[in-house]
Amino acid sequence: MTKPGRGHWRSRIGFIWAAAGSAVGLGNIWRFPYMAGENGGSIFVLVYLGCVLLLGLPVMIAEVMLGKATQSNPVGAFRALAGRHSPWQLVGFMGVLAAFVILSFYSVVAGWCLDFLYKTVTGVFRPGHTMEEVTRIFEQLLASPRPQIAFHGVFMLLTVGIVVAGVQKGLERWNKILMPALIVILLVLVGYGLTQPGGAPAMQFMLRADPSKLTAKTVLAAMGQCFFSLSLGMGAMLTYGSYMRREDRIPTAAAWVVAMDTGIALLAGFAVFPIVFTFGQSPQGGPGLVFKALPAAFLQMPGGTAVALAFFVLLLFAALTSSISLLEVITAYFVDEYQMPRRTAATMFGLVCFLMGVGCAYSGGYLDFLDQLQSNYLLPFGALLISLFAGWRLDKTVAREEFAGTRYARLHGAWRVCVRFVCPILVLLIFLNATGLLAKLFGP
Ligand code: TRP
DSSP: OOTSOOOOSSHHHHHHHHHHHSSSHHIIIIIIHHHHTTTTTHHHHHHHHIIIIIIIHHHHHHHHHHHHHHHHHHHHHOOOOOOOOTTTTTHHHHHHHHHHHHHHHHHHHHHHHHHHHHHHHHSOOTTTTHHHHHHHHHHHHHTTTTHHHHHHHHHHHHHHHHOOOHHHIISSSSHHHHHHHHHHHHHHHHHHHHHHHTHHHHHHHHSOOOOGOOHHHHHHHHHHHHHHTOOSSSSSHHHHHTTTTSSOOOHHHHHHHHHHHHHHHHHHHHHHHHHHTTTTSSSSOOOGGHHHHHHHHHHHSTHHHHHHHHHHHHHHHHHHHHHHHHHHEEEEHHHHHHHHOOOHHHHHHHHHHHOOOOOOOOOHHHHHHHHHHHIIIIIHHHHHHHHHIIIISSSSHHHHHHHOOOTTEEEEEEHHIIIIIIIIHHHHHHHHHTTTTHHHHHOO
């Protein structure tokens, strides 16, 4: 039975689109290329793909399962399954905390997109601008808190507005049209980039893995990116799973979402690096990489202004469908647990995230700190506990039923091994390795 009084997706693919909407966002287009650039390119890509298969997919299934089984927010889900006084509820709390951390800097970066739209419309960016000019304009933005805060505020208002409107009206509608459009425009960019002089070196950079560049830091970065990009480890997918209808099956849906998210991240990489190399820039451009490279390409290509507008509008929508999933975690928690009106919860905590994010406009170091906090600690730790819980505490039959009758039925056993052993151990090893503890414990 589905609980009365709680919203549900209207169709089987309602969940897939909303979950893909949450997954696909700045993480794919802004963060993936810059992380790959800073961590050795192809080797990062390779490790990332490994993480997606061994960690991302199983944890996605586990997390959605906890939500669907309880039809509850993250805290309520662990309480329902583990008991009222169980420490497992802390996993839910940690998720809500992570949502605050992520949303506060996410909205600042989304604000950069708004600023680009504004500058394209008002003619600050003009066709023919070189990479140097684009870089100068972007760095000027980073040095001015006021416009950053203003656009951060606008983006947060949009997010709050959609979350207030509620599950079905707010979340389910947009992705179907806008995500395919984003894919099309990325394909155009990839096509453009590959015909440029930087195309060949970019392919090498993305594809020819050099194992000598493999470091503990690269692996940690890839793991964090995997959880961040798939919206895992803090209850966003759990919350979306809680709106799933009983009759819908999880493994198929999860596989779709993971495939879509990974495909779009790779496309973004193949779109960005040809441009970076064509203009002789370093791939280690940091958080500004994409914001310098893409506009520079737009302004050089024929009809570039229109492409730039289309691209940033679509990126903005992708960011919005992600940010609403973050605010939704916070909102669902306060609505379910404290019977707070939806409108009040979304508005109040949207404001809190806005205030927490303001510091990012003054200091890139603070933005970086929040980002590292979520990707290196909060999400991996959350994912670790979620997989342990689904593997060891959750009633076996719940998972078996989810796999039964899908084309993944035979993978039930493999999934179970993953969430019981592979995921927890891998996350722990990667974490200990990167902090140097592993070497201390077992080193010579
Ligand atoms: N996955 C989103 C992106 O790639 C960001 C995001 C939305 C997220 N909700 C999340 C990340 C929940 C972690 C947890 O842009």
